[in-house]
Amino acid sequence: MTGRARLLLPVLVLAGLAAAPFLGFDTGFAYTLMARAMILGMAALSLSLLVGGAGLVSLGQAAMLGIGAYAVAALDHAGVTNALVVFPAAALLAGLFALVTGAVSLRTSGVHFIMITLAFGQMAFFTASSLSALGGDDGYTLYGRTEWMGTRLLEDRAAFHFILLALLAGTWLLLSALIDSRFGRVLRASRENALRAQAVGFSPFPYRLVAYTVAGAISGLAGALLANATEFVSPATLAWGRSGELLFMVILGGVGQLYGAILGALAIVLLEEWLSHLLNYWRLAFGPLLILSVLFLRNGLAGITAPPRRRRAPPKAAAPKAATLEARADA
Amino acid sequence: MPEPLLELRGLRKRFGGLTVTDDVSLTVLPGEIHAVIGPNGAGKTTLIHQISGTLRPDEGEVVFAGQRVTDWSFPRRARAGLARSFQITCIVPGFTALENVALAVQARSGSSFRFFRPAHLEARLNEAARAALEGVGLGHRAGVVAGSMSHGEKRQLELAVALAMEPRLLLLDEPLAGAGPEETERLVALLRSLRQRYGILLVEHDMGAVFALADRVSVLVYGRVVITGTVEEIRSHPEVRSAYLGEDEMA
Ligand SMILES: Nc1ncnc2c1ncn2[C@@H]1O[C@H](COP(=O)(O)OP(=O)(O)OP(=O)(O)O)[C@@H](O)[C@H]1O
Ligand SMILES: [Mg+2]
Numbered sequence: 332m333t334g335r336a337r338l339l340l341p342v343l344v345l346a347g348l349a350a351a352p353f354l355g356f357d358t359g360f361a362y363t364l365m366a367r368a369m370i371l372g373m374a375a376l377s378l379s380l381l382v383g384g385a386g387l388v389s390l391g392q393a394a395m396l397g398i399g400a401y402a403v404a405a406l407d408h409a410g411v412t413n414a415l416v417v418f419p420a421a422a423l424l425a426g427l428f429a430l431v432t433g434a435v436s437l438r439t440s441g442v443h444f445i446m447i448t449l450a451f452g453q454m455a456f457f458t459a460s461s462l463s464a465l466g467g468d469d470g471y472t473l474y475g476r477t478e479w480m481g482t483r484l485l486e487d488r489a490a491f492h493f494i495l496l497a498l499l500a501g502t503w504l505l506l507s508a509l510i511d512s513r514f515g516r517v518l519r520a521s522r523e524n525a526l527r528a529q530a531v532g533f534s535p536f537p538y539r540l541v542a543y544t545v546a547g548a549i550s551g552l553a554g555a556l557l558a559n560a561t562e563f564v565s566p567a568t569l570a571w572g573r574s575g576e577l578l579f580m581v582i583l584g585g586v587g588q589l590y591g592a593i594l595g596a597l598a599i600v601l602l603e604e605w606l607s608h609l610l611n612y613w614r615l616a617f618g619p620l621l622i623l624s625v626l627f628l629r630n631g632l633a634g635i636t637a638p639p640r641r642r643r644a645p646p647k648a649a650a651p652k653a654a655t656l657e658a659r660a661d662a
Numbered sequence: 663m664p665e666p667l668l669e670l671r672g673l674r675k676r677f678g679g680l681t682v683t684d685d686v687s688l689t690v691l692p693g694e695i696h697a698v699i700g701p702n703g704a705g706k707t708t709l710i711h712q713i714s715g716t717l718r719p720d721e722g723e724v725v726f727a728g729q730r731v732t733d734w735s736f737p738r739r740a741r742a743g744l745a746r747s748f749q750i751t752c753i754v755p756g757f758t759a760l761e762n763v764a765l766a767v768q769a770r771s772g773s774s775f776r777f778f779r780p781a782h783l784e785a786r787l788n789e790a791a792r793a794a795l796e797g798v799g800l801g802h803r804a805g806v807v808a809g810s811m812s813h814g815e816k817r818q819l820e821l822a823v824a825l826a827m828e829p830r831l832l833l834l835d836e837p838l839a840g841a842g843p844e845e846t847e848r849l850v851a852l853l854r855s856l857r858q859r860y861g862i863l864l865v866e867h868d869m870g871a872v873f874a875l876a877d878r879v880s881v882l883v884y885g886r887v888v889i890t891g892t893v894e895e896i897r898s899h900p901e902v903r904s905a906y907l908g909e910d911e912m913a
């Protein structure tokens with residue numbers, strides 16, 4: 332399949348989201364659902380850079396999302412609602428958190444990395460719960476949405492819809508460029524065979540840290556948008572179940588393709604909605620569906636129309652030995 | 663005598679109770695092929711690990727191009743011009759052969775903190791990578807995914823990657839292992855052509871190749887260098903003949 336054909340599915344999905352308001356999906360309900368899918372899609376895209384690009388399975392991405400959301404709440408509390416301040420601040424704060432926690436967690440790998448990202452996520456969660464000025468456990472209701480040049484542009488549903496769509500598409504393009512760049516090549520090589528990357532002179536750590544920080548900043552921006560979409564912020568945004576949900580979006584969509592994250596986010600948001608109408612105990616059906624998808628969609632939803640771009644690494648005979656050496660070489 | 667490119671001073675390495683490198687001192691001169699031979703488990707690979715920086719010695723010093731590099735990390739030594747191949751093939755399986763080599767070219771040509779331009783469109787990287795592939799006879803396989811190449815091809819690819827680093831010293835851990843007779847012949851010719859440009863520390867079991875290529879040979883037994891000498895000296899050394907080479911090798 333050619334490179335162009337590979338892009339058919341994501342382009343169709345984005346075009347569908349662009350057309351939706353003109354096809355009758357312009358009710359408050361439809362807009363809310365699509366906004367949720369697009370915002371979580373952005374966060375899932377950033378997580379896919381880590382999981383699919385760098386091989387870093389983080390279980391703490393919701394913390395970045397939450398920090399972005401809480402930045403909106405904190406600034407709202409302080410009377411600052413200018414988009415030109417609020418959104419950069421949200422991205423910057425989340426990126427900074429990622430930089431600091433990444434500098435620690437990226438010293439580890441595998442299961443330890445998962446655990447330490449989870450631990451940092453929980454720290455952020457409990458910190459948010461104890462912010463009494465911002466409602467503590469009860470959360471914080473925004474006075475209004477963030478303002479653009481003094482106007483309440485984001486409160487216009489259609490405008491907000493297309494802003495989200497542009498940001499989602501922009502995130503996808505940006506991260507695709509990143510994956511294909513020199514920087515991305517080092518990330519991908521380090522994921523598949525870190526010893527090989529080191530042997531030619533690359534130390535994976537700084538590359539991974541930059542990727543982790545970029546992913547954090549993007550998730551922070553998504554969190555700020557989420558706060559605007561719901562006009563409410565609570566510790567639930569940072570709950571570790573949310574991190575798991577984002578990870579599932581990435582895996583369901585397909586780790587081998589960045590845009591899989593968009594498909595995964597859309598699928599899960601719609602599925603949740605559909606099942607919750609269909610069944611009282613819809614979460615009971617959700618689990619088995621997810622299991623089936625993992626078992627039978629090896630390359631995720633993206634794999635339905637496209638082969639994985641990069642072959643998954645075949646099991647290496649040298650893996651155990653290489654792993655011990657790598658630990659030494661990193662020291 | 664010219665200043666050595668590589669000098670090992672009293673290297674020692676223990677794994678638990680087992681001494682795998684026992685007071686090893688040797689040198690590799692510029693433009694020299696210094697072969698290290700020895701029975702299985704003698705500690706040849708462990709020695710290469712300590713030179714390349716994948717393992718730290720317990721004692722002793724590694725001096726490369728006049729600098730003490732004992733405390734340098736593996737990537738830092740690689741950037742300084744120390745390239746190595748692995749006994750167990752080490753490539754990026756999901757990359758094409760070309761991209762495997764381009765990664766090495768990229769490492770020595772400018773910053774890799776470049777985020778927006780597609781790396782696979784950088785003509786300078788691709789040209790240098792293609793030249794290195796052609797140098798080892800893999801030019802026609804540039805677009806093949808490395809993981810699906812034959813074992814022999816992977817070994818050649820690893821050599822191309824090492825050459826693309828434009829190193830000063832090559833550490834080769836059994837580059838001929840698993841190669842067929844034709845491939846062996848070609849690789850021996852290739853290594854001979856490399857001699858003038860690099861210092862080479864060659865670990866190899868194929869005695870024919872060692873004797874054809876090496877300027878000097880060190881024999882490692884139980885982690886100890888029992889003798890270092892020219893090919894002639896090693897061939898005629900009675901202890902080496904009985905202890906390691908075996909009668910059929912000498913026939
Ligand atoms: N990480 C390790 N931990 C413990 N023992 C090790 C380790 N690596 C190697 N050894 C042991 O050290 C000894 C030397 O191993 P090494 O791989 O250096 O030998 P070699 O000369 O390269 O052998 P071969 O010719 O089979 O490649 C062996 O007895 C091996 O079992
Ligand atoms: Mg060995």
